[in-house]
Amino acid sequence: MSCLVSSRIGWIIFLVGLIEVSVAASAVLGGDPATGYRLITEKPYLPPDFDQEIFDRLWETWDDPQREEAQRADIATRRRLTMRQYGLTPRPNDHLARPLQYVVTADGQYSMNCFACHGGEVNGATYPGAPNSRYALEQLTRDVRLTKLKLGKPLSHMDLGSLFMPLGGTRGTTNAVMFGVALLANRDVDLQLLPRRLPPPMTHHDMDAPPWWHMQRKQNLYIDGFAPQGHRPLMQFMLVEQNSAEDFQSWEEDFEHVEAYIRSLQPPAYSGAVDTKLADEGQQVFNRSCAECHGTYGAEPSYPERRVDWSEIRTDRVRLDALTTVDRQRYAESWFAVGHADEVECAPSGYVAPPLDGIWASAPYLHNGSVPTLWHLLHPTERPPLWRRLPGSDDARVGCRFEAYEQVPDKVSRRERYEFFDTSQFGKSAAGHDFVDRLSEIEKRQVLEYLKTL
Secondary structure (H helix, E strand, O other), X not given: OHHHHHXXXXXXXXXXXXXXXXXXXXXXXXXXXXXXXXHHHHOOOOOOOEEHHHHHHHHHHOOOOXXXXXXXXXXXXXXXXXXXXXXXXXXXXXXXXXXXXXXXXXXXXXXXXXXXXXEEEXXXXXXXXXXXXXXXXXXXXXXXXXXXXXXXXXXXXXHHXXXXXXXXXXXXXXXXXXHHHHHHOOEOOOOOEOOOOOOOOOOOOOEEOXXXXXXXHOOEEOOOOOEEOOOOHHHHHHOOOOOOHHXXXXXXXXXXXXXXXXXXXXXXXXXXXXXXXXXXXXXXXXXXXOHHHHOEOOOOOEOOOOEEEHHHHOOOOHHHHHOOHHHHHHHHOOHHHOOOHHHOOOOOOXXXXXXXXXXXXXXXXXXXXXXXXXXXXXXXXXXXXXXXXXXXXXXXXXXXXXXXXXXXXXXXXXXXXXXXXXXXXXXXXXXXXXXXHHOOHHHHHHHHHHHOOO
8 A cells, every 4th residue: 555655655755746847847858758658658650579479478487486486377467477576667556567668569569668777766755767677688688589499480680689789787777879989889989780790899887877866957868978868869779770860860950859858857755764964074085085976966067077087986896998089979979969070079088977966766876787776885995795685675874675695605596696797897897085094983974964955
């Protein structure tokens, strides 16, 4: 009952907020947020990944006891179990119980949309724009492929592509940056398809999706801030061969609405208890020690969008190096950056310190999702080297509930291994951002309490 009430309340808050900002966002951006949301959820811009029959048979690939539970369940319950298995969430206020992360057509075809990575849960309720830190894209694609082969159905571009390119090494993270590199390498500057050729050099690594409500505070995209914002950059991941250059031109107006929707999103308010005295003290500490990079909050907010040199931040630098000068220059010369090519930074020296609005709702932390709670972000030496996420949230330390391990247990299945985050692996380091140790223990407690209020 409490989950149902929470979901309905969350949807009401989301809908009211969307209505309030719709007119203002439309005037500024030339798009309508409500139309943008409808387009993301109802219009397929990518070819389908699977159909309803495949979705309803995925449970047959699972390990026991999940497979046994699904076998005993009725169809409605089984579909809910399937969504939970892969980190999918039901759309708010949708009587058809369709997943937010896929467009589902009238004939039962499932096409991935932007919410696959940018539509998650907050306090058990679906929240469009929140990072989907439970999305199991690699596992879902593998199970879809196995089920299609069993049923004799043709494989999709995703099924085939994932045989050559990793989709993500851990639940909740994806190889999204390299998706963009691979797709753009097959196009000329006007997005016309090039003759088939070998894929470009790529450094595969995992990234954690940022919350979309940060977009209204920023002028540039991505953790290194190398590309200016706009509606065209939002279209990059539609560069599959089935979409032509003419398709992109015809969809431009659609993505003006999508951009207006994204920039209309507000972070959720913290729903738990807050020690206001401690939070007020934390605001003073934060403004003195953190605001230079992360900005200020409250009645007169500011955000410097400061790129911090890697020699100072020292978080995992694989992401910084993976997108090469050649890759960035290719983007600058493409249709996506027309009119803004001189604003593309082809050799950034570090990562942009993100805004912290709604940070309590966007665990895990750092750009690769390597730190499970804000408490651990503030205590660098206590960050777990190997951990596995558990259901629910850690209210005391603010973030994910998790279990720490010294090593991955013996005899775990491939599916279970996917649940472990190993910070010793390439691109998954939890090091860096350790200047928080300049704060005393009481100051860290104060800042942690303050962060709940943003």
